[in-house]
Amino acid sequence: MFSADQLQKKFSQPLDRAAIALIAVLTVAIALLLLGGDSTAPRVREFTWQNKQVSASDRAFIMTFSRPMDRQSVEDNLSIEPPVPGKISWAGRRMAYTVTQGVPYGMQFKLELSQARERFAQAGKEGTLIEPFVGEFKSRDRALVYIGVSPEERGQLILYNFSKSEKTILTPKEITVLDYKPYSEGDRLLFSAIDSFSPNRGVLEQRLFTVTTGIIPETQGRRSRRRDNSPGQIKRILGSDNYQNLNFDLSPDGETILVQRVNKQDPTQFGLWKIEEGKQPKPLENEPGGDFIITPDSQAVAIAQGQGLAILPLEPKAEPVDFLPQFGRVLSFSADGSAAAMVKFNTDYTRSLYLVTTTGVSKELRRIQGSFLSAQFGPQGKTLYCLLTKLVEGEIYKEEPYIAAINLETGDLQPLVLLPDQREVHISLAPDGLGLLFDQIVSVAPQGNQAPVDAVRTSSGEAIARSRLWLLPLDPSAPTNRPLDYKPEELPFEGLRPGWLP
Incomplete structure (x- = not known):
């Protein structure tokens, strides 16, 4: 036991006194914290x-x-x-x-x-x-791609970045671009092209390539896997030595390309081929079909076969996972894959547009005497923007194209732009739904005139002399039950097949 004198002596040391004081301060602080709660701000x-x-x-x-x-x-x-x-x-x-x-x-x-x-x-x-x-x-830059038609840009793939007011020519004059599909990240384009000045120049000699856009994706921290992201880097994907390459599609995930091919020596060998990066192209060896589109999950293809639509896995000799005998064509899928816009060819020579959902709902939206050419779902999934035609009465059969918005809940159709005397029109809805691009062929070269060897041509072979590009501003938040009053704006360059980058 310590005596009183020993205790007094022990705690009279400076270090001991400091320790006792610190303990006392901490005790008071803890008591105040317990009584007053945590005063630090949430964040x-x-x-x-x-x-x-x-x-x-x-x-x-x-x-x-x-x-x-x-x-x-x-x-x-x-x-x-x-x-x-x-x-x-x-x-x-x-x-x-x-x-x-x-x-x-x-x-x-x-x-x-x-x-x-x-x-x-x-x-x-x-x-x-x-x-x-x-x-x-x-957000991503607002940018569009188109095929040039002016003498300086004829047949070339061109990128215009609205956000930076920059124009970039992506492909050389030695090849003429026919069609293209953007990759989901916007860093590359898949395109078909033919030699511009070859004596054997023709759409049946088209080959497939990719080209970089110069855009570096940053979505959710992901960066492009390519080391060289400078624009105009071209890579050949598929040749045309033994097969004619026809229509093609790119899967939403960018991993698979489907191409319709015909054997040059044996035209009965016709069907879809699958191309994956780093692998040799291989035929799917399914029943031949017509128009096709890869599904949003990138796992299957919807293709017109016989008297209906077949949903086929992207594997050789696979059996259809579904068959829709009442429909003849898929125009578009919604972004989440929950719905599709499909066309039914009726026995009375009319055509019906249906909204078909994954829950089994099949709803007729419109029945017309013209044709449904293409369609895209709005970003909210409530509106379908369509390119369709109406039958013009007269001695000569004639269909006149126009652009319209269809309310998917009511089926109401609101015409947006009439396009008289147009043979071919292509539309593209902006990913944010705020604008719609379309082209307008102004003139074709007269039959008697000698068109340039590298002329851009319509699907019927006519050489295109001029083609305008238009932007139709849209307001996705506008009430669907009110008339829409949108006026297209002409863009300051000429081209064909305008399309937004994703």
Whole structure:
């Protein structure tokens, strides 16, 4: 046992006195903390779109908080500029913001949150205010691709970046581009082309290539796998020595190319071939068919066969997983694959447009005497933008094309642009739904005139002298029950087959 004098002597040392004082201070601090609660401000731990580049396929972001929040105060004080309409859902400390109209392309965005409070607080007190948060993200550049028709650009694939006001010629004059498909990241294009000045020049000698656009994708942190992203880097994909290459399609994931091919020595050998990167092309060896389109999941193809539509896996000799005898063509799939726009050829020579869903719903939208040429679903899945024709009464059979918007709930059709005296028209809906591109062939070379060897031609072989490009502004948020008043704007360059980059 220590005596009183020994204890006094022991604790009279400076180090001992400092330790006792520190213990006393910590004890008081702990007591105050227990009585007053945690006074540190809640904060945003994670914002999944922070400093990201987003595209139309990015439908939602998530914010994670350090503590449970008063949800209404968060929703009331969250702001995004420029506005991005959406809806909010919660799971514990995580808030999901789902975009309802798509993110407008070519823009920088700022997200701010302040004045929101935590959920739990001491009795009679409000929750602690959140630490102010500022997040930033951007959308992809607004860019289009087209095939040039002017003498300086004839047959070349051209990229125009609206966001940067930059024009880039992607292919050389030695080849004439016939058609193209963009890869989902926008960094490459798959295209078919023929030799511009060859004596054997013809659509049956078309070959397949890819070309880089110079765009470096950044969506959700992903970067291009290519080391050289400079524009105009061309790679040959498929030749035409033994087979004629006809129509082609690119899977949404960019991993598979399908091509209709005909053996030059034996035309009875006709069908789809599958091309995968790093592998040799191989025939699917299925029953030959007509128009085809790869499904949104990139696992199957919808192809016209006989008296209906077959859904075939992308494997050789595979049996159809489904057959739709009442339809003759698929115009388009919705982005999520839940619906498709299909055409039925009726016995009275009319054509019907149907909305067919994965839940088994088959709904007739319109029946016309003309033709349904192409269609694209709007980003909200509520509108179908169509290129169709109407039958013009007269002694000579004539169909006149026009562009229209169809309400998928009511089936109401609203004409947008009439295109009289047009033989061929191509449309492309912007990924954010804010614009529709289309071309207009102004004139073809007279039959008696000698067209240039490298002339761009229509599907019927006529040489195209001039072709305009137009942009039709759209408002996806406009009420569908009101008349639409959109006026197309002519673009300052000439071309064919305009298409938006994804």
